[in-house]
Amino acid sequence: MRVYLDNGTTTPVAPEVVEAMLPYFTEKFGHPVFPYSLGQEAADAVERAQEIIARSINARPEEVVFTSGATQANDMAIRGVAYANRNRGRHLITTKVENPSVLRVCERLEKEGFRVDYLPVDAEGFVDTAELEKRLSDETILVSVANVNDEIGTIEPVEEIGEILRERQRKIYFHVNAAAGYGRVEVDVKKIGADLVSLSAHKIHGPKGVGALYVAEGTPIEPVYFGYISLFNLRPGTENIPGIVGFGRAVELMMENFERDVAHMTRLRDRLISGFEEIPHTLINGPRGKKRSPANVSCSFKGLEGESMMLHLDLNGISVATGSACSTTKLEPSHVLTAIGLKAAVAHGTIRFTLSRYNTEEEIDYTLSVVPRVVEQLRRISPVKPEQL
Amino acid sequence: MRVYLDNGTTTPVAPEVVEAMLPYFTEKFGHPVFPYSLGQEAADAVERAQEIIARSINARPEEVVFTSGATQANDMAIRGVAYANRNRGRHLITTKVENPSVLRVCERLEKEGFRVDYLPVDAEGFVDTAELEKRLSDETILVSVANVNDEIGTIEPVEEIGEILRERQRKIYFHVNAAAGYGRVEVDVKKIGADLVSLSAHKIHGPKGVGALYVAEGTPIEPVYFGYISLFNLRPGTENIPGIVGFGRAVELMMENFERDVAHMTRLRDRLISGFEEIPHTLINGPRGKKRSPANVSCSFKGLEGESMMLHLDLNGISVATGSACSTTKLEPSHVLTAIGLKAAVAHGTIRFTLSRYNTEEEIDYTLSVVPRVVEQLRRISPVKPEQL
Amino acid sequence: MTVEYTERGMLKYSEKLLERFRNPKHIGEMENPTVVAEEGDPQCGDMFRLYLKIEDDRIVDAKFLSFGCAANIATGDMTVELVKGKTVAEAERLQIKEIADALGGLPLIKMHCAVLSYKTLKKALAEYRKSRAGSVSPPQG
Amino acid sequence: MTVEYTERGMLKYSEKLLERFRNPKHIGEMENPTVVAEEGDPQCGDMFRLYLKIEDDRIVDAKFLSFGCAANIATGDMTVELVKGKTVAEAERLQIKEIADALGGLPLIKMHCAVLSYKTLKKALAEYRKSRAGSVSPPQG
Numbered sequence A, B: 001m002r003v004y005l006d007n008g009t010t011t012p013v014a015p016e017v018v019e020a021m022l023p024y025f026t027e028k029f030g031h032p033v034f035p036y037s038l039g040q041e042a043a044d045a046v047e048r049a050q051e052i053i054a055r056s057i058n059a060r061p062e063e064v065v066f067t068s069g070a071t072q073a074n075d076m077a078i079r080g081v082a083y084a085n086r087n088r089g090r091h092l093i094t095t096k097v098e099n100p101s102v103l104r105v106c107e108r109l110e111k112e113g114f115r116v117d118y119l120p121v122d123a124e125g126f127v128d129t130a131e132l133e134k135r136l137s138d139e140t141i142l143v144s145v146a147n148v149n150d151e152i153g154t155i156e157p158v159e160e161i162g163e164i165l166r167e168r169q170r171k172i173y174f175h176v177n178a179a180a181g182y183g184r185v186e187v188d189v190k191k192i193g194a195d196l197v198s199l200s201a202h203k204i205h206g207p208k209g210v211g212a213l214y215v216a217e218g219t220p221i222e223p224v225y226f227g228y229i230s231l232f233n234l235r236p237g238t239e240n241i242p243g244i245v246g247f248g249r250a251v252e253l254m255m256e257n258f259e260r261d262v263a264h265m266t267r268l269r270d271r272l273i274s275g276f277e278e279i280p281h282t283l284i285n286g287p288r289g290k291k292r293s294p295a296n297v298s299c300s301f302k303g304l305e306g307e308s309m310m311l312h313l314d315l316n317g318i319s320v321a322t323g324s325a326c327s328t329t330k331l332e333p334s335h336v337l338t339a340i341g342l343k344a345a346v347a348h349g350t351i352r353f354t355l356s357r358y359n360t361e362e363e364i365d366y367t368l369s370v371v372p373r374v375v376e377q378l379r380r381i382s383p384v385k386p387e388q389l
Numbered sequence C, D: 001m002t003v004e005y006t007e008r009g010m011l012k013y014s015e016k017l018l019e020r021f022r023n024p025k026h027i028g029e030m031e032n033p034t035v036v037a038e039e040g041d042p043q044c045g046d047m048f049r050l051y052l053k054i055e056d057d058r059i060v061d062a063k064f065l066s067f068g069c070a071a072n073i074a075t076g077d078m079t080v081e082l083v084k085g086k087t088v089a090e091a092e093r094l095q096i097k098e099i100a101d102a103l104g105g106l107p108l109i110k111m112h113c114a115v116l117s118y119k120t121l122k123k124a125l126a127e128y129r130k131s132r133a134g135s136v137s138p139p140q141g
């Protein structure tokens, strides 16, 4: 049996999405910059996708700029707003548990003379909003917080943060990286009070290589990429038209099936959690219930190492992520697991199971039959006793 | 009849390319960063594409970095090398006839305190290499020249330029934007002596949203994009895997058919040129024969305006580009046509016809029957007499 | 700098405009016009020539020639359409916005086309007034 | 800074290594080993325990336990394979490179795994020498 449980890393493209994209490769292949009919067809397709995505987040179509992914959207948003507001202050606030795509940009800005505070989180991964209030200063220009933590599934209090920022007299821009949250929780830019929101298609059964940045009208933002302008001043280069069309279709499917998918994933998630809790010396990371992404199960199996576990599950047909879900080349344990206070030795034994609408009850049965066996097998060959950790 | 003659702007994706991409949407959809089998499959696909592209330009696979297009490749290359070498000097040289994707980056660097010289060209669009030698200084760190001009098809003397640079004691890096030349002329990084070469998939029957940058080993280059690193340090973000696979396949087809395609396009090109020369008050821009891209015909029909002509041809099923092939929102005439000395009034009446392997003799017959009629029709309603220009 | 929205928004033609461009009704030369006016410059990419035949202070016929983009042709044709049959005084009250509105709107970057045909019309009417100076009553407020 | 090549190059496992990881031949605990040595730290993500049974200065049996990644398990298994049946003196001459080569190469970033099993072997052999000090002849050059 093949069971894909790494939907937090990337998802299979929905067949409907592939179908929607196909004509844009070979027939409607025009460049959107020209007003001849083939070009208009492409430009219209981009506009339709803007409309769909805008509707899904309660924004206006012109506020949606297409990018090559959430990484690019985050870079554009954070540096773009930081540069455009540098005269108002050079202080940014983010959290210790952001995706590397946000952290690396913040680190870059630190090198360029900006000051960045990284907010701590509690043992379940919730951002400390009291600490946020304390760190806000007359120099603060931007706050960036993901709505859902991609590693441990914590649904962050972004609405509360938006509220805190709105109450300040001085405008502080609010960026929300919703790459992990889109399709798992509601994303309403107005409710959140977000000025910038990053999205990625390949996390919601759209294609890799396309994402979007919501930029609220009037937000001061400088381009950080340069070159040939096709449709978007902020993001030069010929647009990935089939990708954009596929992204739009994926969002349509997401919105149509949202409640059903969330209920389905929640059910599977809770079955996995219950099953894993029966394995001795096992921790579930992140919160339970409504404050947890319906798609995420993060589990630390003490006394074993995640990469071996991941590859053993792969031998059994199950795809999962380990440690830092997004980076396996650094040898440190995941910064998120460290931030919630996990001991490194335990963090190294962490596996992330992430669900999608396509996972089935049978797949969960199978997973629950394989995982305990693999855990036992790996513990048997380990010199580290779980009870010592 | 539908005749697509704007292959310099973008090309239809080859059916073989779509076929190669398809499995990577729904089956082999893994993220290349993880060593489980689905991930390895994706990573292997990227490596294969690197090999194919490297072979096509006489480079090594590790020297090929995937981007979201030539625009991104140009930005990465020019700013990346400028920043990495700023301590050695702050002078760059490019030409007056580069694509906006190069010019906008150079203008940005000028704002940041770099000095950029824009070399003039002669009446056929050839870069003045004597002028290049004069402008080279102890401050020069980078020269950027396209191998083929995308508007008028001039094949630039990049090998000669590479030679001039190689003869200097001081290392001056050489960037070649080959977006318009790839698939039309040979691109051999060793023969050219290029340190950086930009490529784009959608100009050679690959998909939009993917390109590549060749970076010769050892070239000092700083990242200019920041975020989550997947496979490439220089270009963060999840790779467009199906796009990369499609790019690879497109390059395979390009290499297999290269000589035949070039001969075919040359024949069609020369038929178009001969036909247009019979239309009174008409100029062919750029050189003739071997120094002209086999895919390009640039034609100025005096006394009429290009956009109207483009849209009239579109009504007749023929897609072409006008004025500045890459930008229709600026109201100035194409900077390339100005640089070769065309009067603005003539430049405004310029149409670019660009060919691909898929164009047929019948399409050329049809085009040659339509164009003179449309020219006459537009001249009849024009207050500007061609003989006055 | 604030985010500028897609340049595309500035370029997109309405169906109405394209229809006018494809099938202009008033294009062509006119023999023996009462007045001819020209504005624009081919060096700048657009030029517009307007012919008016005026009888008893009424525009009984109008035609135009255009060197310019689709918007140029369409706005020219619409300008003629809007003034044909009108009195000179009525034509003098034509607004740029009316021309654009009648075409279902104009991309921002193409607004100058409406301005061009509008200016040519004004010039033609002024010339007409000048040639008739004294022989006709001044335009009503 | 010079361009760094794909991190992926640093991560890719050879087929040989993966095969070893999937089917290690020497993994498990050993009863009554002559010597046991341990290196690494679970806090750092890898730990390695080596059991040697030595008779007449010859390694007649060897086994290991691993807390670590696929490379850790595979290098451990290969290390055991390379010294089993060898004399202690021969085992002492084992090089890190031999371990990596026997696995068809190691990703750069995983080189520390070979180092870890190598160091554990050295430690075990040193301990063996120490416990036999005086009673056996010193290792040859």
Ligand SMILES: Cc1ncc(COP(=O)(O)O)c(C=O)c1O
Residues within 6 Å of the ligand: A008, A009, A068, A069, A070, A071, A072, A099, A101, A146, A149, A150, A177, A178, A179, A180, A199, A200, A201, A202, A210, A211, A326, B228, B236, B237, B238
């Ligand atoms: C929370 C989060 N942000 C950003 C990214 C990067 O997005 P993309 O792959 O679209 O560049 C990811 C995953 O890769 C993610 O999980």
Ligand SMILES: Cc1ncc(COP(=O)(O)O)c(C=O)c1O
Residues within 6 Å of the ligand: A228, A236, A237, A238, B008, B009, B068, B069, B070, B071, B072, B099, B101, B146, B150, B177, B178, B179, B180, B199, B200, B201, B202, B210, B211, B326
């Ligand atoms: C010469 C040249 N360079 C760069 C580009 C931009 O490349 P891309 O569309 O891949 O961003 C183009 C065309 O768009 C081009 O013709």
